[in-house]
Amino acid sequence: MERTFIAVKPDGVQRGLCGEIMKRFEHRGFKLVAAKFVQASEDHMKKHYLDLKDKPFYAGLCKYMSAGPIFAMVWEGQNMVKLGRMMLGETNPADSKPGTIRGDLCVNIGRNIVHGSDTLENAKMEVDLWFKAEEFVTYTSCEQAWLYE
Numbered sequence: 498m499e500r501t502f503i504a505v506k507p508d509g510v511q512r513g514l515c516g517e518i519m520k521r522f523e524h525r526g527f528k529l530v531a532a533k534f535v536q537a538s539e540d541h542m543k544k545h546y547l548d549l550k551d552k553p554f555y556a557g558l559c560k561y562m563s564a565g566p567i568f569a570m571v572w573e574g575q576n577m578v579k580l581g582r583m584m585l586g587e588t589n590p591a592d593s594k595p596g597t598i599r600g601d602l603c604v605n606i607g608r609n610i611v612h613g614s615d616t617l618e619n620a621k622m623e624v625d626l627w628f629k630a631e632e633f634v635t636y637t638s639c640e641q642a643w644l645y646e
Contacts, residue, residue, distance in 0.1 A: 499577035502623035507565030509610035
């Protein structure tokens with residue numbers, strides 16, 4: 498099983514989309530193992546987006562992401578990183594297919610409502626940045642036998 502980091506960004510929180518985004522991951526069969534509602538500092542966001550530090554939008558992105566609350570989550574499942582990214586859609590909602598979160602729920606790249614880890618390495622780094630070991634819940638979902646062979 499893989500773990501990935503998914504966060505509802507401030508625009509998604511303000512629009513009341515946390516439940517809808519959670520529902521999509523739950524309905525797909527993924528297991529929520531950690532979650533918290535936080536107001537991240539700009540310094541925290543600079544660490545989170547460190548791989549983008551040379552991009553012209555880096556400073557504005559970090560400032561925006563620290564401007565409002567974020568709903569941070571860790572999801573677990575087979576091929577979680579790849580499938581999670583597929584569920585989100587393209588970074589630019591205009592390029593996202595209907596049925597994806599961004600394809601259905603947003604229109605602007607600067608307000609694309611959700612973040613998801615793009616690689617296993619980034620997923621581990623992001624999960625470790627946002628959550629302490631004691632914040633995870635270990636349990637066996639009653640659905641597991643119906644989801645996986």
